[in-house]
Amino acid sequence: MHETREVFRLFPQALQIAFYLVGFATIFYFLFGSYKIVQKYRKGRPAGRWNQLGARFMKALGTMAKHSTLSKRNKYVGVAHWLIFWGFVVLFIGTVIVALDHDFLRFMGVHLLQGKFYLWFSLFLDVFGVGFLVGLLMMAFRRAKKPPELDYTRPDLPQGKYDRKPYVTDDKIFLWLLFFIGLTGFLIEGLRIVGDNYPSFEVWSPVGWMLAHALDALGLSAKANTIFIYTWWFHAVMVLGFIAYLPHSKAMHILVDFANLMFKDDLAAKRLPKVTEEKMKEGMGYLKLTDFTWKELMDFDACTKCGRCHVACPARASGAPLSPRDLILEMRTFSEIKAGTLEWFMQAESNGWTNKKEPAIAGDVIKADTLWACTTCMACVEACPVGIEHLTTIVNLRRTLVDEGNMEDSLQDVLMNIGDYGNSFGQSDRMRAKWTKELDFKIKDARKEEVDYLWYVGDYASYDQRIQSISRKVAKILNDAGVSFGILYEAEKNSGNDVRRIGEEGLYEMLVEDNMAALEEASFKEIFTTDPHTLNTLKNEYPEFGGHYKVKHYTQLLIELIKSGKLQLKKKLDYTVTYHDPCYLGRYNGITEEPRELLQLLGVKLKEMPRNRTNSFCCGAGGGRIWMDDSKLEKRPSEMRIEEALALGEVDCFIVACPKDYAMYSDAVKTSGNEGKLEVKDVIDLLEEALS
Numbered sequence: 001m002h003e004t005r006e007v008f009r010l011f012p013q014a015l016q017i018a019f020y021l022v023g024f025a026t027i028f029y030f031l032f033g034s035y036k037i038v039q040k041y042r043k044g045r046p047a048g049r050w051n052q053l054g055a056r057f058m059k060a061l062g063t064m065a066k067h068s069t070l071s072k073r074n075k076y077v078g079v080a081h082w083l084i085f086w087g088f089v090v091l092f093i094g095t096v097i098v099a100l101d102h103d104f105l106r107f108m109g110v111h112l113l114q115g116k117f118y119l120w121f122s123l124f125l126d127v128f129g130v131g132f133l134v135g136l137l138m139m140a141f142r143r144a145k146k147p148p149e150l151d152y153t154r155p156d157l158p159q160g161k162y163d164r165k166p167y168v169t170d171d172k173i174f175l176w177l178l179f180f181i182g183l184t185g186f187l188i189e190g191l192r193i194v195g196d197n198y199p200s201f202e203v204w205s206p207v208g209w210m211l212a213h214a215l216d217a218l219g220l221s222a223k224a225n226t227i228f229i230y231t232w233w234f235h236a237v238m239v240l241g242f243i244a245y246l247p248h249s250k251a252m253h254i255l256v257d258f259a260n261l262m263f264k265d266d267l268a269a270k271r272l273p274k275v276t277e278e279k280m281k282e283g284m285g286y287l288k289l290t291d292f293t294w295k296e297l298m299d300f301d302a303c304t305k306c307g308r309c310h311v312a313c314p315a316r317a318s319g320a321p322l323s324p325r326d327l328i329l330e331m332r333t334f335s336e337i338k339a340g341t342l343e344w345f346m347q348a349e350s351n352g353w354t355n356k357k358e359p360a361i362a363g364d365v366i367k368a369d370t371l372w373a374c375t376t377c378m379a380c381v382e383a384c385p386v387g388i389e390h391l392t393t394i395v396n397l398r399r400t401l402v403d404e405g406n407m408e409d410s411l412q413d414v415l416m417n418i419g420d421y422g423n424s425f426g427q428s429d430r431m432r433a434k435w436t437k438e439l440d441f442k443i444k445d446a447r448k449e450e451v452d453y454l455w456y457v458g459d460y461a462s463y464d465q466r467i468q469s470i471s472r473k474v475a476k477i478l479n480d481a482g483v484s485f486g487i488l489y490e491a492e493k494n495s496g497n498d499v500r501r502i503g504e505e506g507l508y509e510m511l512v513e514d515n516m517a518a519l520e521e522a523s524f525k526e527i528f529t530t531d532p533h534t535l536n537t538l539k540n541e542y543p544e545f546g547g548h549y550k551v552k553h554y555t556q557l558l559i560e561l562i563k564s565g566k567l568q569l570k571k572k573l574d575y576t577v578t579y580h581d582p583c584y585l586g587r588y589n590g591i592t593e594e595p596r597e598l599l600q601l602l603g604v605k606l607k608e609m610p611r612n613r614t615n616s617f618c619c620g621a622g623g624g625r626i627w628m629d630d631s632k633l634e635k636r637p638s639e640m641r642i643e644e645a646l647a648l649g650e651v652d653c654f655i656v657a658c659p660k661d662y663a664m665y666s667d668a669v670k671t672s673g674n675e676g677k678l679e680v681k682d683v684i685d686l687l688e689e690a691l692s
């Protein structure tokens with residue numbers, strides 16, 4: 001027998017025609033669904049992501065091929081998805097080759113699937129097909145164990161007020177449909193081999209060969225050809241069903257995720273989008289579907305419900321009514337309804353807003369409490385394997401709430417203070433540098449004297465009495481090391497990082513303008529700051545307004561001073577410590593090793609908490625949360641973090657490198673009843689001790 005296979009083996013012509021008719025109808029349905037999705041994105045505003053297309057493409061391809069974002073922190077899922085992904089790709093390409101060969105090439109006198117090519121083709125597809133099934137079984141096994149990522153409990157609605165059945169049905173259909181497509185594919189192969197009486201070349205289809213023997217052992221060889229026909233149709237109907245299901249379900253991520261990764265902004269969340277002048281005329285916030293950019297609309301479709309953001313979110317963990325996953329899926333449903341695209345299994349429970357003719361996106365679709373619960377820690381963006389930029393959507397919707405004045409009074413007061421006085425403490429700008437009065441030297445005024453370093457001190461390090469002593473230690477150490485540095489005195493204003501994340505873009509732009517004018521007056525080479533929030537906006541956001549500065553964190557500067565011998569350590573410290581990575585330092589700006597290197601130089605023993613570096617757990621202060629009421633939380637994120645540190649056992653100090661962290665964790669040690677068990681220290685406290 002010739003080394004090939006017949007596509008429509010044992011099929012009369014009428015059945016073949018029926019197959020083509022159903023196939024064309026399905027493909028048309030698929031294309032129409034995909035067209036509607038593209039039309040939906042076309043309704044979005046420009047996102048400015050069409051630059052460097054080649055580099056973007058290659059990066060997304062590398063991410064997909066290696067599964068680097070999927071394997072991060074969950075190797076098991078990474079391996080399982082790698083097997084499914086590559087199995088799917090190879091089987092898909094194999095099917096396309098079969099179709100090409102049968103429906104086009106043979107009419108040109110070419111027959112690809114024969115001889116050696118066919119043998120290797122068969123072997124290749126069998127190997128990847130097995131991987132595909134193993135990957136799916138691994139995922140099914142994981143689901144059965146109910147991991148926290150797949151806990152679909154909503155934090156924003158009471159139990160019984162929502163139904164997750166469509167959610168779960170969609171997951172099951174997706175997984176088991178793929179599994180049975182793969183399984184019946186192998187069964188067809190086995191039945192064909194039995195029916196053809198074991199052609200020797202079919203050993204190149206080892207799975208089919210083994211299945212053929214198994215069918216024989218079950219006494220089914222006599223009926224092999226009949227069963228073949230039924231199995232073939234069952235397999236074909238499932239494949240066509242899957243094609244139809246693709247654009248209207250969880251499977252949509254197969255179509256969207258590569259593009260979503262390709263068009264992801266590397267600075268997403270670190271640099272929030274400006275409000276264009278055109279948009280500003282209607283208000284800063286998002287009121288309708290067409291206010292979203294096409295990338296934001298694509299984000300909603302890209303979600304695979306993997307739950308990584310849900311688990312990473314400190315707001316959800318603390319009992320606040322926010323899950324970034326649920327927020328994205330609720331937005332998906334909203335965008336589907338508004339754009340008229342069809343969702344077979346509604347991904348989100350509508351909470352009543354679908355009955356409204358014109359639901360408010362910020363308020364009805366996503367509740368105000370949900371939006372205000374976000375600490376802007378960026379853990380969701382960092383955890384998401386498919387490049388979803390949750391934080392941009394959250395801040396854009398917060399801008400709507402700010403436009404409407406829909407916020408807590410305490411937050412409103414702080415914004416007024418910042419507007420009136422330039423600081424969140426509502427104190428006179430002349431008081432900003434009062435903390436320096438207790439120093440026995442005068443810090444230079446960088447507006448009057450040329451300095452190497454401009455210290456952007458920030459509100460908390462300037463005005464909060466608990467932190468002023470830390471600022472003085474920094475000043476003294478730098479002065480002793482002979483560093484040329486100065487500050488802006490009363491000309492410095494809140495840098496605006498958190499103001500922007502609250503959603504008060506107008507005030508943020510005013511602050512940027514004022515601060516840039518003050519910086520323009522000063523003469524310096526580099527900026528350093530103790531405040532990671534300030535560092536983030538100066539480094540990542542001011543450049544869009546024309547402010548290009550070299551910005552570093554004080555831990556980076558201190559290491560340089562130690563290494564250059566300008567700071568001479570007198571002793572090694574004998575503490576066991578743990579270090580907390582501030583979100584805006586580690587996750588936002590990748591500065592994770594310098595503070596650790598500094599601690600190493602000081603001689604302390606560092607015990608890492610389970611969540612460290614870019615996987616750090618937020619203190620709960622960011623995005624304006626430090627100024628909001630947190631009394632309704634089940635447990636504050638900062639208290640959970642202190643408990644995480646205590647669980648390490650025998651840790652003397654909890655080391656921070658951010659003024660807000662110092663404030664949050666000093667409080668958390670007391671409110672969690674752990675006073676005396678763990679001392680919160682700034683890294684500068686340890687350095688001072690090692691220098692003395």
Ligand code: SF4
Nearest residue numbers: 313374375377378380
């Ligand atoms: S930024 Fe942080 S708090 Fe906000 S949704 Fe994402 S993970 Fe949750």
Ligand code: SF4
Nearest residue numbers: 303304306307309384
């Ligand atoms: S938003 Fe991203 S991380 Fe969150 S569930 Fe969806 S795919 Fe997973």
